[in-house]
Amino acid sequence: MSEQQEVIAEFGEAGVLAGIRWAYDSATTRSLDTYSPTDGHDAAWLGMTRFTLLRDRLDRVFACERFAVRSGNDTDDIDLLYADLSERDVESIPALDAGLVRRSNLNGSPGWAYQQWRFLLASCVFGKVAELPWPQKSATKQKVAGQRNPEPPQPSLFEGLALDEIGGLEGMVQADEDLDLPTLVVAHSLDPLSQKGELVIGRARLNSGGGQAWDWRHDLLSIPPTAGGRVMGDAPLPTGPESVPDAPVRLRRPAAELRDGHANGEQ
Amino acid sequence: MSPRTPTSDRTADVAAFFDGPRLTLARHLAGLRKSDLAALLDKSPTAVAAWESGAKRPSAATVAQLALSLSVDPGFFAVRPDNVAALSTTPHFRSLRSTSQLARDQAFAYGQLAVDIASSLERHVEFPAPAMPNLPVPVDDRESDTPERAAHLVREQWDLGAGPIRHLVRLVENHGALVVFSPPQAASVDAYSFDSRLRPVVVLNPIKHDYYRQRFDAAHELGHLVMHSDAEPGGRIVEDQANRFAAELLMPAEQIRHLLPTTMSGNAWRTLAQLKEHWGVSIQALLYRARWLGQLSDVSYRNAMTTISTRGWRRSEPGLVNIIEQPSLLPRAVELLEQEGISEALLIEQCRVPAELFHTVTSRAPKDRTTEADVQAAADQRLTARVVSLLDWQRSAASDLQSDLGTQQ
Numbered sequence: 103m104s105e106q107q108e109v110i111a112e113f114g115e116a117g118v119l120a121g122i123r124w125a126y127d128s129a130t131t132r133s134l135d136t137y138s139p140t141d142g143h144d145a146a147w148l149g150m151t152r153f154t155l156l157r158d159r160l161d162r163v164f165a166c167e168r169f170a171v172r173s174g175n176d177t178d179d180i181d182l183l184y185a186d187l188s189e190r191d192v193e194s195i196p197a198l199d200a201g202l203v204r205r206s207n208l209n210g211s212p213g214w215a216y217q218q219w220r221f222l223l224a225s226c227v228f229g230k231v232a233e234l235p236w237p238q239k240s241a242t243k244q245k246v247a248g249q250r251n252p253e254p255p256q257p258s259l260f261e262g263l264a265l266d267e268i269g270g271l272e273g274m275v276q277a278d279e280d281l282d283l284p285t286l287v288v289a290h291s292l293d294p295l296s297q298k299g300e301l302v303i304g305r306a307r308l309n310s311g312g313g314q315a316w317d318w319r320h321d322l323l324s325i326p327p328t329a330g331g332r333v334m335g336d337a338p339l340p341t342g343p344e345s346v347p348d349a350p351v352r353l354r355r356p357a358a359e360l361r362d363g364h365a366n367g368e369q
Numbered sequence: 370m371s372p373r374t375p376t377s378d379r380t381a382d383v384a385a386f387f388d389g390p391r392l393t394l395a396r397h398l399a400g401l402r403k404s405d406l407a408a409l410l411d412k413s414p415t416a417v418a419a420w421e422s423g424a425k426r427p428s429a430a431t432v433a434q435l436a437l438s439l440s441v442d443p444g445f446f447a448v449r450p451d452n453v454a455a456l457s458t459t460p461h462f463r464s465l466r467s468t469s470q471l472a473r474d475q476a477f478a479y480g481q482l483a484v485d486i487a488s489s490l491e492r493h494v495e496f497p498a499p500a501m502p503n504l505p506v507p508v509d510d511r512e513s514d515t516p517e518r519a520a521h522l523v524r525e526q527w528d529l530g531a532g533p534i535r536h537l538v539r540l541v542e543n544h545g546a547l548v549v550f551s552p553p554q555a556a557s558v559d560a561y562s563f564d565s566r567l568r569p570v571v572v573l574n575p576i577k578h579d580y581y582r583q584r585f586d587a588a589h590e591l592g593h594l595v596m597h598s599d600a601e602p603g604g605r606i607v608e609d610q611a612n613r614f615a616a617e618l619l620m621p622a623e624q625i626r627h628l629l630p631t632t633m634s635g636n637a638w639r640t641l642a643q644l645k646e647h648w649g650v651s652i653q654a655l656l657y658r659a660r661w662l663g664q665l666s667d668v669s670y671r672n673a674m675t676t677i678s679t680r681g682w683r684r685s686e687p688g689l690v691n692i693i694e695q696p697s698l699l700p701r702a703v704e705l706l707e708q709e710g711i712s713e714a715l716l717i718e719q720c721r722v723p724a725e726l727f728h729t730v731t732s733r734a735p736k737d738r739t740t741e742a743d744v745q746a747a748a749d750q751r752l753t754a755r756v757v758s759l760l761d762w763q764r765s766a767a768s769d770l771q772s773d774l775g776t777q778q
Contacts, residue, residue, distance in 0.1 A: 107691065114689050324680075324687045346536035348697035349543050351705055352495045 105252055105305065106318040109219060109286065118164075118203055118216050119303070120196045122288055123322050125159035126301045128191045130292050137294060148294055149225060156223060156290065157212050162187075163195055164203035164214060171200040208285060209242040220283040221303060222246060228293035231300045234315040236308050246285045247306035251317045289319075299323070384429040388448035389421045395439045395446070396421075397478030398726075400471055400756030409438040440760040444721045449485070456566035457481060461593040463559045463608055471756045476551065476558045479759060480572050482722060483549045483730045484565045487699060489720040491567070493711070494702045499545030499568045502526045506596040508607050516610045519595050520617035531624055533648045537587045538694040541571060546594065548587070548696035550575045550735045552726070554757040562590035569594045573696075575735030580690040581651040587694070588615035619650050620658050629659040633669045633676075646689055653677060653686065699731040723760055 113119045133152045137143050161167045162183055169183055184192050206215035213222045224243060226234050236247035287306045292299040304319025396406050396417075403421070407414040410431070419425035420435075427435065436443040460477050462468050468476075487496070504519040523529070527544060534540060538548050546569040551558065556576040563570055571590045577583050592614030597607055628644060630637035641652045648655075656673050659665035665673070677683055703713060717727045729736055 111689060346539045348701045349497055349539060351698060351701040353705060353709065354493055354495055 104318070106320060109303070110320050113216060113219075113303070116202060116216065117196050117198050119322055121163040121198055121203065122160070122221075122303065123301065124191075124194060124196055125156055125163050126290055126299070126322070127194075128159045128187065129155035130290075130299050131190075132188070133292070134294065134297055145294070148292070152290075152292060153223070153225060160212075160214060161205070163198060164205075165198070165200035166203065166205040166214065206283065208246070208281065211240065211242045213285070215283060218283060219286055220281075221286040221288050224287050224289045224306075226289055226291045226300075228291040228296075228298065228300065231289050231291055231302055231319075232315060233309075234289060234306070236306055236315060237310045243287070243306070244308060245281065246287060247308040247315075249281060249285065249305070251305065251307070252284070288322075383443045383447050384427065384432045386447045387420070387426055387432060388446060389423040391446045391449070392417075392435065393421045394478050394481060395435075395441050395760070397474040398482065399439050399758040399760050400475045401439075401758075402471065406435075406438065410434055440758070441723060442721065445723075447721065457484065457570075458564045458598060460561045460563035460572075461590070461597060461607070461611070462561050468558055469756065472555070472558055475756055475759065476555055476561060476572065477563070479551055479555060479726075479730075480549075480561070480563060480570050481565075482726060483547060483572070483699075484567050484570060486720050486722060486727060486730050487547050488567050490699065490702045490706070490716065493706055496547075496568070496698055496702070497543055497545045500526075501544060501546065501564075501569055502595050503598065504595055505599060506610055508597075508604055510610070511606055516592065516596065516613040517617040517622070519592065520614050520621070523591070523595060523618060524621070531621075534584075534619060535649075536694055537584045537591075537619075537649075538573075538696055541587060541591055542696065542698050545569070546571055546591075547698060548573065549699065549730050550696070550732065552729045552759055553736055554759055554761075560586040560590055562593050564594060564598050578691075578693060579651070579685070579688075580693050581645065581649060581654070581686070581688055583693050584619065584649050585615050585651065585654055588618050591615070591618070616654065616658055616661065620648055620655070622662055625658065626662050626664060629655065629662065629664040631659075631664050633665075633673045637673075642687075645686075649690070651686055651688075652682065693734075695733040697733065700733045703731050726759060 110119070129152055132155055133148055136151065137148050162169045165171050165183075183195075187195070203214050203216045206213045206220045208220065208222060211222050213220050215221075222243070224234065224239065236244055239247075286303055288301070288303050290299065290301050301322040302316075302319040303322060305317040307314050307317045309315045396403070399406075401409075403417045404414045407417045410417075412431075416425070420427050420431075432443055432446060435446065439445075457477075457480070460473075460480060462473055462476070502519070502522045504515065504522050506513075506515045506519065527540065529540075542548055547567075548571045551572050551574060553575050556574060558574070560571065560573050562572065571587060571594070573583065573586060577586065589611045592611035593607075596610060596614060625644070625648065628640070630640050641655050644650075644655050645652050650658075653674070656665065656670055656677075660667065660670040677686075703716065706716060707713060713727075717724050720727060722730075
């Protein structure tokens with residue numbers, strides 16, 4: 103299974119993708135509601151507000167930081183969780199278990215982690231998510247984009263070298279580039295005029311000197327919006343067709359006989 | 370030994386054991402009319418017709434020429450223990466009007482070839498015994514609930530219990546039906562099915578990379594096998610019956626009715642997304658089901674379908690499962706025999722079919738070459754009604770033969 107399939111399946115099943123989607127919807131709606139060019143707000147104001155709200159909403163939906171469940175009982179902390187949220191936000195917030203996603207910052211850049219993956223936030227100009235210029239972003243983002251792709255699409259430069267040499271080189275490269283957790287990026291954008299936005303999760307690829315900005319990315323706005331509760335409810339998810347065993351096929355007679363049959367010219 | 374001798378010998382042998390229906394099969398696979406083939410050979414269409422019907426026997430040189438023109442090995446024309454084609458029912462093709470006779474003949478020939486290969490492998494391995502329930506439905510029956518009853522019959526006879534069906538292709542295979550993917554060149558023909566002397570056959574379309582829609586296709590074809598083994602294929606009513614069967618099999622009314630949304634407001638989309646994953650069917654199938662069962666009004670249904678279109682979901686709906694169900698019978702047989710030291714090459718020789726077609730028939734997944742270009746080619750094919758030969762891979766082999774003939778003549 104590719105990393106993308108794995109991440110999307112695992113994050114999807116646990117409700118993490120729905121959580122991110124909700125946080126984005128809530129943050130962008132609130133930013134646009136409050137945004138008033140006539141009151142002196144500009145693009146910078148909108149970007150900063152969106153960032154702050156998105157961080158806040160992610161902490162809410164994943165019960166992190168201020169919204170960490172302290173009483174040991176989810177419902178006791180609900181007032182704080184719902185404070186200042188719109189009615190629609192309250193209705194639609196996915197109910198995820200506290201502790202499912204933990205806060206995991208990287209060099210001061212807010213991050214969240216689920217299982218072995220971390221994700222950071224990156225904003226961009228609307229329509230440009232596919233070509234995010236990582237070299238122009240912060241050092242942390244550059245480091246994230248510079249991670250080794252666990253499944254390089256092309257043969258490595260070192261193909262053809264002796265195995266131990268490759269091992270050594272890989273070790274060296276890894277030590278330099280690998281972070282404590284494989285780190286993904288949730289990139290988001292918003293156009294105040296059309297009120298359209300983008301939201302993707304993926305593995306960033308350092309595109310110094312041009313080239314692809316992502317090894318893979320998944321559009322989170324293409325999934326139907328959730329309207330509250332756990333994304334998949336209690337219904338068991340399909341296990342995927344590959345977990346079902348083959349239909350039973352048995353040999354009729356020993357192989358030697360098969361070969362003899364052919365040798366005898368049997369048709 | 371000169372490499373030319375075996376070919377010439379084989380050609381002479383085959384001329385003695387030439388089988389007309391095998392020529393028809395090869396011609397259909399190549400997507401040719403009798404007159405097309407006659408023109409290629411510079412012979413009359415009457416001669417081709419006579420070879421095919423068995424009224425006349427082609428000479429060794431003609432057999433070689435036929436093999437060359439059709440890109441098959443001369444052995445392809447040799448007589449078989451039984452003529453699979455004559456013992457199969459006519460397949461049920463959807464959208465008969467948009468599928469040309471040539472394309473249908475080709476698709477059916479491919480299906481027969483699959484049966485032929487299965488039959489050849491079955492001399493070495495044992496597949497599950499066919500156990501297809503049978504509940505014939507009259508072809509003009511629009512009113513009765515027989516398609517739904519047929520679906521219940523399947524659930525009952527196959528002991529499926531309540532809830533979603535986990536793996537439809539495997540279910541059908543476990544009950545003795547053969548499931549194969551068609552080659553990408555034939556992708557303009559939708560999934561189809563037919564019954565053969567050996568076992569029922571379902572041929573899936575290779576370019577629908579959609580788990581949910583593929584399951585519905587498989588259920589639809591199962592419906593034909595259960596209800597229409599005797600029916601004339603292709604009618605609108607018969608297709609509707611198969612769709613109703615599929616809907617009831619995958620989403621039994623009494624189990625799903627109360628779960629379906631009754632309006633498209635509030636949680637409706639989320640509910641649909643949940644149901645989609647749980648039952649393994651598309652949101653569009655669920656919406657249609659909701660309307661059919663009277664849960665959703667016509668207006669809500671129409672609006673929902675507009676939303677589906679606007680989001681571009683008609684072609685590609687979001688969903689969590691992105692691996693399609695894969696057939697296992699033939700691939701497993703080949704794997705098993707390889708473990709026993711019977712190489713694929715030997716099996717291909719025993720089956721006497723072009724190697725590429727053998728691979729396509731016995732593979733778990735559609736060929737890698739099924740790409741956007743294939744999808745486009747399939748669309749073009751639909752427009753131009755042009756049928757591409759399934760035997761084209763053999764070009765290099767054919768030119769070898771040609772050099773053989775050059776020295777022979």
